[in-house]
Amino acid sequence: MIFYFTGTGNSYQAALALCGEGETPLDLAKCLREGRGAFDLEEGEALGIVCPVYYGGVPSTVLEFVRSLQVSNPPEYCYVLLTCASSVSGAAGQLAEALAERKIRLHAAYSVVMPENDVIHYAFSPEEERDAVLADAAETLRVIERCVAERRELGLHIPPRGRMITQSAYPYYEQDRETKHFHVDDQCVGCGKCVERCPVSAMVMENGRPKWVKDKCALCMACIRCGAVHYDEATKGKKRYVNPILKSCH
Ligand SMILES: Cc1cc2nc3c(=O)[nH]c(=O)nc-3n(C[C@H](O)[C@H](O)[C@H](O)COP(=O)(O)O)c2cc1C
Ligand code: SF4
Ligand code: SF4
Numbered sequence: 001m002i003f004y005f006t007g008t009g010n011s012y013q014a015a016l017a018l019c020g021e022g023e024t025p026l027d028l029a030k031c032l033r034e035g036r037g038a039f040d041l042e043e044g045e046a047l048g049i050v051c052p053v054y055y056g057g058v059p060s061t062v063l064e065f066v067r068s069l070q071v072s073n074p075p076e077y078c079y080v081l082l083t084c085a086s087s088v089s090g091a092a093g094q095l096a097e098a099l100a101e102r103k104i105r106l107h108a109a110y111s112v113v114m115p116e117n118d119v120i121h122y123a124f125s126p127e128e129e130r131d132a133v134l135a136d137a138a139e140t141l142r143v144i145e146r147c148v149a150e151r152r153e154l155g156l157h158i159p160p161r162g163r164m165i166t167q168s169a170y171p172y173y174e175q176d177r178e179t180k181h182f183h184v185d186d187q188c189v190g191c192g193k194c195v196e197r198c199p200v201s202a203m204v205m206e207n208g209r210p211k212w213v214k215d216k217c218a219l220c221m222a223c224i225r226c227g228a229v230h231y232d233e234a235t236k237g238k239k240r241y242v243n244p245i246l247k248s249c250h
Contacts (some may be wrong), residue, residue, distance in 0.1 A: 048079050165193065
């Protein structure tokens with residue numbers, strides 16, 4: 001059983017790459033929205049979680065999901081696959097701790113470098129560079145798929161409780177995911193796609209415009225795929241990133 005969280009498609013692509021024939025990865029944000037937290041694992045079935053790295057940790061939605069996760073049998077093999085733009089920092093340790101609280105042992109943590117999607121802090125690289133990163137990622141995902149199939153146990157450096165996270169940028173995630181930073185400009189045509197894409201239902205349409213109705217969100221960048229959505233002044237004039245896999249199916 002493979003769960004994923006994605007804002008701009010990288011982790012969805014990674015989750016699909018690990019699926020066996022006829023298998024579909026489960027959108028963990030959707031499960032949370034629907035109040036689904038209990039899952040039946042078949043005898044010997046592996047449990048995988050695929051998500052991006054944010055501020056050296058994992059998205060708030062992923063932690064929320066794991067903290068309420070109930071599985072019928074302890075998985076014989078549990079792994080996480082972190083997609084990142086450069087480094088996973090404390091993300092694997094953070095997930096290992098959250099899983100341990102649910103009495104689930106993490107056997108392996110994998111990571112794959114994929115294109116940067118953080119339009120708030122970075123300007124994006126030219127398309128050829130992004131294509132090259134995606135081609136390398138596809139190769140890495142093939143290797144990870146084999147490791148998962150062989151159920152390899154990979155040594156994890158799990159830092160003393162909270163240490164790595166405190167030292168990383170993760171504390172800034174809490175303040176940066178306040179939705180007061182978001183606004184929409186006059187280019188908005190009122191299509192409502194940003195609202196549909198928000199994994200945590202932080203937005204609604206009001207008078208033909210999106211409105212942020214929660215104090216905090218996951219900061220996943222799914223709504224900022226539209227050039228009319230901005231985060232303070234930080235996103236003005238910048239191109240947005242979306243993984244090609246979403247252009248065709250989401
Ligand atoms: C809010 C935010 C914070 C991020 N922080 C990190 C980070 O600390 N380290 C890193 O390597 N990548 C970071 N990234 C980049 C993403 O992890 C990376 O692009 C990921 O593949 C995006 O996955 P998605 O397309 O499934 O949403 C960050 C992205 C966002 C949106
Ligand atoms: S901000 Fe963009 S995606 Fe959202 S309703 Fe307006 S045009 Fe559509
Ligand atoms: S408001 Fe935008 S950035 Fe925040 S979780 Fe929703 S789609 Fe993602």
